[in-house]
Amino acid sequence: MSADIGQNVGWITRQMYEAARHGARVAYFPEGALSGYAGADFETFTGYDWDALDHTTGRVRERAADLGIWDGHGVRAPVQRRQRAAQQPVRDSATPVRSPDAMTSGSSAAPTWIISARAATSAPGPSTGSGAGHWSATTTGSPSCTGTT
Amino acid sequence: MTLDVQLMFHSFHAANASPERVAAISAAIGTQYAPLNPAATLTYPGITMPAVMTASAACNNMWISCPNSSAPESMWPAFFVRSDGITTGRLERNIPGVLISVVDTGQDLYDSTGPWRRRAIAGVLHSGELAKDDR
Numbered sequence: 001m002s003a004d005i006g007q008n009v010g011w012i013t014r015q016m017y018e019a020a021r022h023g024a025r026v027a028y029f030p031e032g033a034l035s036g037y038a039g040a041d042f043e044t045f046t047g048y049d050w051d052a053l054d055h056t057t058g059r060v061r062e063r064a065a066d067l068g069i070w071d072g073h074g075v076r077a078p079v080q081r082r083q084r085a086a087q088q089p090v091r092d093s094a095t096p097v098r099s100p101d102a103m104t105s106g107s108s109a110a111p112t113w114i115i116s117a118r119a120a121t122s123a124p125g126p127s128t129g130s131g132a133g134h135w136s137a138t139t140t141g142s143p144s145c146t147g148t149t
Numbered sequence: 150m151t152l153d154v155q156l157m158f159h160s161f162h163a164a165n166a167s168p169e170r171v172a173a174i175s176a177a178i179g180t181q182y183a184p185l186n187p188a189a190t191l192t193y194p195g196i197t198m199p200a201v202m203t204a205s206a207a208c209n210n211m212w213i214s215c216p217n218s219s220a221p222e223s224m225w226p227a228f229f230v231r232s233d234g235i236t237t238g239r240l241e242r243n244i245p246g247v248l249i250s251v252v253d254t255g256q257d258l259y260d261s262t263g264p265w266r267r268r269a270i271a272g273v274l275h276s277g278e279l280a281k282d283d284r
């Protein structure tokens with residue numbers, strides 16, 4: 001994970017592929033895996049390239065759909081964008097879902113959780129009405145930004 | 150109200166710290182306490198975050214995915230904890246990787262808080278007759 005969105009999306013899509021290759025149905029990434037984490041990976045969101053983040057989020061969604069895997073990663077988004085996104089209707093079950101924010105923040109960039117989903121027929125979870133299900137899930141270590149990878 | 154959630158995806162970013170920063174946190178904690186606090190790093194995130202996830206899983210009977218950034222210095226490596234509080238997989242610190250975890254919510258696992266969890270969530274924090282005491 002780094003300040004470089006392009007590098008981050010490369011790691012995410014490669015690890016999604018690796019997870020899917022092992023039969024995983026969910027790939028879940030660390031906080032800020034795509035956007036980077038302000039205060040650690042870079043100083044602040046001032047001057048942040050939000051358009052690039054939107055574009056790469058779309059790439060992750062497309063990759064999730066291609067692989068037939070659910071992807072979850074937290075990103076930061078400006079409050080105004082989050083409000084617009086929340087007003088956008090989900091058109092159908094195959095449309096990637098942007099879930100409500102888990103947190104609120106006084107900062108200009110608050111957390112947003114992105115869930116990239118495929119069709120409902122591929123949704124993970126209980127396959128019977130018994131209340132119990134068998135899941136295959138993946139957690140990942142995020143990409144390193146130090147050049148050691 | 151209970152939502153009967155069985156699986157939580159909880160992501161972290163406790164990483165990309167300089168070795169000097171990690172050493173400073175360790176010094177603030179007190180390196181003499183390292184043997185008593187086995188952790189990936191002698192840092193507050195390294196000690197407390199995995200412990201909180203383990204306890205939360207066991208107390209709430211919930212499987213929890215705990216990914217963390219591996220950007221060096223990472224405070225602790227990603228792991229997965231079962232609903233009985235047992236860790237079922239863990240990556241290596243500072244090394245990117247994919248942890249494959251199989252989640253079977255139908256598995257018969259030890260549930261240490263099961264007998265009173267719903268009652269406690271409902272706000273009833275006692276059993277039997279509630280004693281009244283002027284103190």
